[in-house]
Amino acid sequence: MSKSVPAIEVRNVAKSFAEFRAIDNVSLTVESGIFITLLGPSGCGKSTLLRSIAGFLTPDSGSIMVGGRDVTALPPHIRPVNMVFQDYALFPHMSVRRNVGFGCEMKGMTRLEIEARVDAMLELIRLPDVGSREPSALSGGQRQRVALARALAPDPVSLLLDEPLGALDLKLRLELQHELKSIQRTTGKTFVFVTHDQDEAMSMSDLVAVMKDGRIEQLDTPRAVYARPATAFVAGFVGAANMLPARVSGNDGAVLNLEVEGQNWAVPADCVTGGRTVATGDVVTLVIRPEDVIVGSGPGFGELALPARAHEQTFLGGRIHLRCQTANGTALTLEVRPGSVPEGDGTLDLYIAREAVAVLVERKETVK
Ligand code: ATP
Numbered sequence: 001m002s003k004s005v006p007a008i009e010v011r012n013v014a015k016s017f018a019e020f021r022a023i024d025n026v027s028l029t030v031e032s033g034i035f036i037t038l039l040g041p042s043g044c045g046k047s048t049l050l051r052s053i054a055g056f057l058t059p060d061s062g063s064i065m066v067g068g069r070d071v072t073a074l075p076p077h078i079r080p081v082n083m084v085f086q087d088y089a090l091f092p093h094m095s096v097r098r099n100v101g102f103g104c105e106m107k108g109m110t111r112l113e114i115e116a117r118v119d120a121m122l123e124l125i126r127l128p129d130v131g132s133r134e135p136s137a138l139s140g141g142q143r144q145r146v147a148l149a150r151a152l153a154p155d156p157v158s159l160l161l162d163e164p165l166g167a168l169d170l171k172l173r174l175e176l177q178h179e180l181k182s183i184q185r186t187t188g189k190t191f192v193f194v195t196h197d198q199d200e201a202m203s204m205s206d207l208v209a210v211m212k213d214g215r216i217e218q219l220d221t222p223r224a225v226y227a228r229p230a231t232a233f234v235a236g237f238v239g240a241a242n243m244l245p246a247r248v249s250g251n252d253g254a255v256l257n258l259e260v261e262g263q264n265w266a267v268p269a270d271c272v273t274g275g276r277t278v279a280t281g282d283v284v285t286l287v288i289r290p291e292d293v294i295v296g297s298g299p300g301f302g303e304l305a306l307p308a309r310a311h312e313q314t315f316l317g318g319r320i321h322l323r324c325q326t327a328n329g330t331a332l333t334l335e336v337r338p339g340s341v342p343e344g345d346g347t348l349d350l351y352i353a354r355e356a357v358a359v360l361v362e363r364k365e366t367v368k
Contacts, residue, residue: 005068007032007158007190008053008081013062015048022048023059024214030158030192030207035184037193039201040211041237046194049211050160053192055079067157077106081158082151086166088143090135096122096146097131103154121149124183141172148183158190165200177204198238202226210234218274226289228358230274235287235360242293242332244286246359248278256359260286261328265304267354276361285360290321290335292356296349303351308332311345324348 008030015023022045030036038046051057053064055076063072071079082103090099100121104114122128125145135143144164151159164180165173181204184191195201201208202222209219210233218230229235232243249264250257256269256278272278294303308324315338322334322341332350341348 005032006030006065007034007067008192009065010049010053011063011065013049013052013059013064015045015052015057015059021214023052025062026214026216027062028209028216028219030190032157032190033188034206035181035191035193035204036207036209037195037201037205038209038211039195039198039237041196044211045214046196046211047162048214050083050162050192050194053158054081054083054160056083080156081160082154082156084144084147084151084159084161084164086163088135088140088147090143090147090150092135094134095131096127096133096135096138099135099146100131100149100153102150107154117153118149121153124152124186125149126179140168141176144168144176145179148180152183152187152189156189158192161191161193163194163196165195173200180204202238208238210237212237228271228273229287229360232285232287232360232362235358240290240333240335242288242290244288244330246284246286248280248282248284250280251278258284258286258359260304261306261326261330263304265354266302267357267359271354271357272359272361274361278359278361282361285362287358287360288332288352288356290333292352293332293334294351294353295322295334295336295341296351300351300353302354304354306332306350306352308348308350309345310341310348313341313343324350326350 006029010026010028013023013026026049038049040046048057052059055074063070066080097118101114101118104117122131125148127142127145165176177200205222207219208222208225209216210225212233218225218234225234225238235241244260246258246260249259251269254269255266258265278284306326308326310322310324312323314321320336320338322336324332326332
């Protein structure tokens with residue numbers, strides 16, 4: 001497919017169940033060949049969106065294009081997409097080979113073509129020797145690999161994966177995350193992956209769409225979603241976040257002057273997230289990740305110095321979570337290396353680099 005045609009386009013799709021709006025006018029363009037993840041808490045509408053793309057649900061309004069073709073009115077088996085489910089959904093009494101070749105049979109491929117395709121898919125999932133077994137003779141991880149091979153075999157435009165690793169234990173899950181990503185790279189297929197696990201989303205995806213209440217709150221790279229969250233919800237969902245209230249005291253487009261914890265602090269104006277603009281008097285929230293709060297190294301150029309009282313340490317092996325409170329009473333959580341702070345309670349000099357801050361504008365609330 002030409003690079004210029006997006007693999008999937010969701011245009012203003014809405015879907016309600018009775019009075020409940022599960023998808024609220026979502027638009028999303030997925031370029032060909034990327035790994036995109038729909039990430040969000042339970043009930044935010046991830047599966048409803050994925051099932052609408054697959055054709056298992058019909059949107060109340062809006063349209064869905066796959067490979068440049070409007071598929072909104074097409075049933076699932078005609079759409080050039082395939083789904084992989086958490087519970088494998090393999091045919092239990094068919095051999096692995098027949099399972100993998102099933103979609104190719106449905107497409108009317110010749111026996112020889114199907115055999116060659118099945119061989120290639122079993123190689124791809126690194127299980128060339130299990131073709132004659134039935135799914136019950138496979139481990140959970142092997143079954144999910146076979147389900148992946150079956151979904152890829154008919155060469156769909158896109159694979160839609162609904163929490164495919166959810167039933168696996170952590171070790172296997174991490175192994176298969178790596179393998180899924182590698183298969184996506186090898187095949188160059190567009191993967192749309194659903195999970196509520198932020199680590200999984202961050203580690204595998206080219207793009208993450210963070211969802212809440214049937215909407216996409218932010219669509220960005222994993223790094224951007226983490227370092228430049230567009231909303232407080234995104235900041236809190238993709239990792240631990242310290243939130244400091246602040247007020248804008250000046251903005252010349254390059255430097256943003258802030259009043260925070262009774263101090264003036266100048267940060268780069270592009271720290272403002274979500275494509276928002278801010279002006280003098282605006283109330284904003286500063287997001288600072290726990291690992292970006294530095295203990296006691298002395299102020300570097302432009303750093304915010306924040307004396308704080310440590311009142312709880314949690315030892316986590318290779319790192320320590322430290323809870324502190326600033327002079328203004330704001331709670332801060334830090335992540336530090338063991339031995340880098342004195343044990344017990346006490347006063348600490350904390351510093352925050354100006355590049356480490358994301359400036360959120362949740363509401364347009366102006367204090368003059
Ligand atoms: P999870 O991670 O728990 O699967 P999700 O983000 O995938 O969550 P959806 O399965 O898309 O969420 O569901 C979104 C909302 O729509 C939920 O509140 C759910 O209860 C509701 N819902 C989904 N399918 C139906 C249905 N067939 N009938 C009624 N309500 C539904």
